[in-house]
Amino acid sequence: MTVLVDVRDLSVRFRLPRGTTVRAVSGASFQLRAGRCLALVGESGCGKSVLVGALLGLLPGNAEVAGTAALTDGVGRVDLLTAPEPVLARQIRGRRIGLVPQSPTAHLTPVHTVRRHLTETLATLRPTIGRPTRRRRRAADLAAVEAGARVGLPASALDHYPHELSGGMAQRAVTALALAGDPEVLLADEPTTGLDAPLARRTLDELRHLVDLGHAVLLITHDLDAAARIADDIAVMYASRIVETGPVETVLHRPRHPYTAGLLAALPRNGFHPIPGLPPQLDSLPDGCAFEPRCQRAGAECAQVPLAATDGGHLVACHRPC
Numbered sequence: 516m517t518v519l520v521d522v523r524d525l526s527v528r529f530r531l532p533r534g535t536t537v538r539a540v541s542g543a544s545f546q547l548r549a550g551r552c553l554a555l556v557g558e559s560g561c562g563k564s565v566l567v568g569a570l571l572g573l574l575p576g577n578a579e580v581a582g583t584a585a586l587t588d589g590v591g592r593v594d595l596l597t598a599p600e601p602v603l604a605r606q607i608r609g610r611r612i613g614l615v616p617q618s619p620t621a622h623l624t625p626v627h628t629v630r631r632h633l634t635e636t637l638a639t640l641r642p643t644i645g646r647p648t649r650r651r652r653r654a655a656d657l658a659a660v661e662a663g664a665r666v667g668l669p670a671s672a673l674d675h676y677p678h679e680l681s682g683g684m685a686q687r688a689v690t691a692l693a694l695a696g697d698p699e700v701l702l703a704d705e706p707t708t709g710l711d712a713p714l715a716r717r718t719l720d721e722l723r724h725l726v727d728l729g730h731a732v733l734l735i736t737h738d739l740d741a742a743a744r745i746a747d748d749i750a751v752m753y754a755s756r757i758v759e760t761g762p763v764e765t766v767l768h769r770p771r772h773p774y775t776a777g778l779l780a781a782l783p784r785n786g787f788h789p790i791p792g793l794p795p796q797l798d799s800l801p802d803g804c805a806f807e808p809r810c811q812r813a814g815a816e817c818a819q820v821p822l823a824a825t826d827g828g829h830l831v832a833c834h835r836p837c
């Protein structure tokens with residue numbers, strides 16, 4: 516299967532005033548493949564959105580990014596982490612990698628209707644559309660209706676302003692924008708937040724449909740059931756580090772990292788046994804395994820960060836795996 520994005524040893528730190536350093540992502544490695552969906556799961560604040568921001572050059576100036584993230588698609592090869600901003604803006608974002616952002620309304624311009632967002636995006640992405648002749652305006656408008664329809668956005672929603680949209684409609688609008696340029700890679704950051712259960716399922720099924728058409732999708736979610744529903748592979752993140760990766764069936768049925776096992780045990784259907792304690796602050800991570808203080812299997816060796824060990828495509832970074 517074609518690897519479209521190959522991320523190796525990606526780390527992100529934020530330098531704050533008074534010498535504090537927030538380690539938001541530590542040594543993350545994973546691949547996004549054509550026709551595959553990778554789910555990235557983990558608790559709030561563990562670094563998922565920062566990781567996505569790093570891939571698209573969307574982090575603020577105080578972020579220090581290390582590692583490599585090679586995008587190799589039909590257009591060519593580029594390291595996303597070192598590509599200059601004009602390249603990211605003009606060639607990558609929206610064209611080769613689409614982003615469904617975590618907070619849709621924050622990404623929409625309040626004074627523009629959904630139709631205007633779509634026609635302007637389409638005009639930038641496909642320069643033959645949308646020049647100010649009547650025929651081209653009509654073409655842009657048709658393309659906007661089409662882009663909306665693709666994600667179940669009714670034509671009646673196109674003339675609404677962002678504040679007039681329900682959570683579900685706003686989510687659809689940003690998804691339509693993310694797909695307008697037909698990117699091969701899609702990064703979906705909690706695309707079902709705020710949606711009721713049927714709409715969440717529909718959104719997930721739409722994402723899966725894109726995967727089946729050959730796109731590579733990174734699905735960020737808190738929801739293990741959402742991951743199980745559409746992902747092929749899963750990466751579990753804890754306190755800035757990916758601690759377990761593998762085929763979704765294997766990881767969710769035979770978790771090896773005690774944190775993954777803890778997440779599963781905390782599900783209501785498994786008896787709702789929450790993991791005791793809280794994750795560490797990312798500005799004061801321990802030197803060793805960050806899960807050690809909450810881990811029932813921990814031993815002396817856990818004072819060192821564990822290296823990832825692999826067992827046929829199932830990776831686990833733990834000294835004492837289950």
Ligand SMILES: Nc1ncnc2c1ncn2[C@@H]1O[C@H](COP(=O)(O)OP(=O)(O)OP(=O)(O)O)[C@@H](O)[C@H]1O
Binds near residue numbers: 537561565575617
């Ligand atoms: N600009 C910044 N400066 C300093 N710290 C930041 C900055 N942006 C994010 N962080 C910190 O990085 C960490 C990871 O944040 P991130 O948004 O990636 O979490 P997340 O896993 O996406 O959480 P959620 O599930 O709530 O969306 C958090 O501790 C956050 O406070």
Ligand code: NI
Binds near residue numbers: 563617704
């Ligand atoms: Ni996030």
